[in-house]
Amino acid sequence: MLICRSLILRGHLRAPVLHPSSTRWSSLLKNPVYTAPLDGRLLSSTLPRPETRYVALSLGYDPAAFLEKDSDASGHASPPVPDIIEKERPETAGPAYEAVTAQAQRVGPPAEARLDAPPLPEEYAARMAEMARQCGSSSELDRFARDILAQSTKPQRSEVAYMFLTSDLPLLDRATSLFLFRIIPRNVRTSLPLETALHITPLVLQSSQSSPILRDVATIFCNSLPPLPETDTQSFPPIDANVWICFRVIASLGLKGHPESALQLFTCLVEAGYIPQKAMNTTDRSSKDFNLVMINALVQSCMVWGWNSRALHLLRLPMKTEARLEDSMLLLTVNVVQSILEFATSEDLDLCYQFVESGFRKSRGMFPTDSIVELTYDAAKRLRRGDVAAQLYKFTRSSDVVAVHHFPLPQGPSLLWLFKRLTIKDKNTHLGRVLVKEVVDSAPRIPPRDRAPFIAFAAEHGYASHARALWERHSTGGHKSAVIGSAPVSVRLCSLFASLVKRESRTSEGALFDGDPSQAREAVLEGDGSSSHMEDKQLETPEGTGDGLQVERQTRLDDLHGFASRVVAAFRESKEPLTQASHQDLNALARCYFMLGEVAAGFSMFEILLGRQEVLDMHDVNVALASMAEQDPQAAYRILQRMIARGVRPDSISFGTVLHQAMRQKHFPVVQKVFAMIRAEGEQLTLKTMSSLIRASVLLSGDDIFALRENLRRAQRIIEANLSSPLLPAPNMGKFCVTHALRADDPILAFRFWQMLVQRKVQWSDRQHKLLRAHIRKRAVELGRQGKLLQDTVDFMVSELDTER
Structure with a gap:
């Protein structure tokens, strides 16, 4: 095909063409009436197979490209050959080779047409196009169409373009089709068939400078779209793709400033039945902008046909172009988004969330509504899209949004689900603290069955004051037994407040363990800027000395211990008589007593189990072992x-x-x-054991900097291996590793620990977080100036450390 196209363009209209599966040659044109000069030479009609490769050279093409599409009689592809200019004359070459070589010296590259060639008759172009169609070569047909147009006279160009657009659409590229469409005069374009308009419209809609073309396309649709067939049901249109393209054309024409053309096509669709009467009846016509009225009607039609996602795509157009949305469009957007969220797919959920963000900025706080936010949370939970729920909560709690409107928390089971997502999966202690504080302050209705898990989870992750407030709130009333009788709630609260009692009793500052989220006490033993209000107060050093300080300290100790004892007493009371309590409940009571230092009471629970001739399991053994280890690890x-x-x-x-x-x-x-x-x-390793392993390996390094670096790198490998698992240490572990990596004078390692465990997990304005970033940044810049770090590395680190993500 490459050979034929080049020969045609050079005027060689009776050039031979090689069949792909034989060595026979046949005429390109069956009955030629025009023959261009060939400089007095004709190529031989028979050419030995070894010499076929030299035909491409005479046309200015790479011979390898020609032969890669050829094959021998057995059907096997012929191997590509190197550049013929560097090859010697083949031994089997005859007069044909001489003729071809001489011709190659006279003929220019294929892009240059013969200036002395007469105008190209249309019938030859038609026959050549037919050959390309028969070969099924889209790329060749595209190139041939452009080359033919370049060789045609101006009157011929329109006729040739019209010919291609009416017969070669399945093969023509959209860009080539649009190029041909532009050549045809406007009074002729509108007579093109519907298939032509459908073929080029997607490309036209993407262009910002194609308004005239779009108006002509709209006219073709008006002239060619058949009426909607009458059926027993109209749940969906029979001509799905065609009608949807028309909808997009109408919306685009209106927004580009061509309301007349948009209205013309809109009227045609109404008359043809593609915009149903039901949609027209529900369309709000109060807007002064008729373009918005038409978009409103199109969106309503999409909802009638069941095109939910397409309705959202249409609504995005005014979202992008209008400075602010009118009330009618806001109401329509609310109705559409609500309808979609009820049965949303994952893709629908992404689109709806985009509407929530962009709509809020366009609507002066009128969109989204509280119900849409709640439905988005519910849809995210149903689809297991915790990422969307976390993004939505973060967005609705940002300062610019809160200043305008306070959106509700997730309702029902979605509340506990989001709390766990933020705390476990995202390790976002800041947002987790914001959520639990909001639950305490706003007192939303938590389903009775979720109250105990929510309180236990808050206590497990160190939110002491909030967990206490929730326990006191829900330990009374009709559903109190679900809270006070919960073993996990009692154990977690006792563990947390027993740790606070011991911490308050210590005179030395800074506990060793502070970052294991699997044990609540480890989240509060060392301040990390993410502890609750109560814990922050516990960290403060009271001013004053003497008896006043001692009395204040004792008051706090009594309050903490008194609350923990109250929790255990309520739990025990709910399980009496203990002789009938379950094995699990007695084990939980034993753990609570051990944690509060009441060893005798703890072992009395095991005596009840032995008295019932029940065998102690490993869980029971671990409870007793924990009590013993606390007294004497050896x-x-x-x-x-x-x-x-x-x-x-x-x-x-x-x-x-x-x-x-x-x-x-x-x-x-x-x-x-x-x-x-x-x-x-x-x-x-469990999470607790892994955290202990990391800390032990670092602390046991002592002052040996080389051992410290090696142990930190080992810790890095352990953490990286668990980045996607629940066994990922808390941000406090990240702060610990960052501090010791800086002590080892390795800011790159410190930066990596910061990225994995701190960057997106701790509030950006947290005091310790700011200090860590400043220390990493300072040391990286210093080493960069000394030439010990590449400047690109330093610049990247500084950019990340200075920019909140």
Whole structure:
């Protein structure tokens, strides 16, 4: 095809063409009436197969490109050959080779047409186009169409373009079709068939400078669209794609300043039945802008036909172009979005969320409505799109949005689901604290079955004052038993407030463990700027000395211990008589008593179990082991040894409990023995054990900077391996690692820890967060000036550290 096209353009209208599966040549045109000169030469009508490659050279084409599409008689593709100019004359070459080589020296490249060639007759173009169609070559037909137009006279151009647009649409590229469409005079364009308009319209709609073309396309649609067939039901239009393209054309024409053309096509669609009467009846005509009235009617039609996502696409047009939306469009948007969210797909949910953001800025706070926000949360939960729910909550709690309107919290089960998403999946302690504080302040109705899990989850993650307020609120009333009788709630609250009591009792500042979110106490042992209001007060050092300070401290201790005791007493009362309490409830009571230091009361729960001749399970053993480890880590380690010697294999909680208490008390020999035992038993790490492992490896490095760097890199590998799992340490662990990476004079490692565990998890304005960013930035800049870090690396780090994401 390349050969034929080039020969035609050079005037060689009786040039030979090679069939792809044989060595026979046939005439390009069956009955030619015009023959251009060939400089007194004719190519041989028979050419040996080895020499076919030299034909391409005479036309100025790469021979490899020609032969890659050729094949031999057996059907196997011929291999490409190198540039013929560098090859020697083949031994089998005859007179044909000489003729071809001589012709190659006279003929220019294919882009240059012969200036002395007469005008090209239309019939030859038609025959050549027919050959391209038969070959099914879209690219060749596109190139041929452009080349023919370049060689045609001006009157011929329109006729040739019309010929291509009426017969070659399945093969022609859209861009080529639009190019041909522009050549045809306007009075002729409108007579083109409907298929032509449908073919080029998608490309026209993407162009910002195609208004005249769009008006002509609209005229073609008006002249060609058939009426809507009458059917028993009109739940969907029979001509889906065609009608939707017309809708887009109307909306685009109106917004581009051509309301007359838009109205003309709109009227045609109404008369043909594609804009149903039901949509016209529900259209709001109060707007002074008729374009918006038409878009309103189109959107209503989409809803009638069941085109929900298409309705949203139409609504996006005025969203992008109008400075502010009219009330009629706002009301329509609300109705459409509500309808879609009720049965939304994941794609619909993304579109609706985009409307929430853009609509708020365009509507002066009138959109979205509270009901739309609630429906978006519910749809996100149903579709398991926690990312959308988290983005929506973050957006609605941003300062510019709150200044205009306060949107509601998620309702029903969506509230607890979002709380867990923010805290566990996103590790966003700031937004988690904002949400639980808002729940306490605004007192939304939490479903009775979700109250206990919500309180337990808040306590587990260290929101002490909020968890306490919620327990006190819901421990009375008709559904109080669901809260006071919950074992997880009682255990988590006792664990949290027992840790606060011990913390308040300590005279030294800064506890070792502060960042393990699997244990609530670890989230409050060291201030991280993300603790609750109550915890912040606990961190403050009271002013004054002497008896006044001691009295104030004792008052706080009594308050904390008194609340924890009240929780345990209420839980026990709800389970009496204890002889009939479940194994799980008695185990929970034992844990609570152990954590509050009431060891005798704790073991009395096990006596009840033994008295009922129930066998203690590993959970019971771990409860007792935790109490022992808190008193004496070395004794607890010996218990682990005896268990293994007797064939009772400790689980990960057993190891983690002893390891945790040993680290808290800085009993490093026990820490090393437990780690060796974990490796020997091949036990999998829990989150608690992993956090202890990281801290132990860093702290045991001491002043050895090289060992510290190696242990930090090992910690980095552990964290990176768990980035997508729940076993990801809390932001406090990130702050810990960043601090020690800076101590090791490795700002890149510190930056990596910051990215993984702190950047998007802690409030940007948090004091400790700002200090960490400043320290990393300062050291990176210093090393960059010394030439120890690439400037591109320094610039990237500074950009990330200075910009809130």
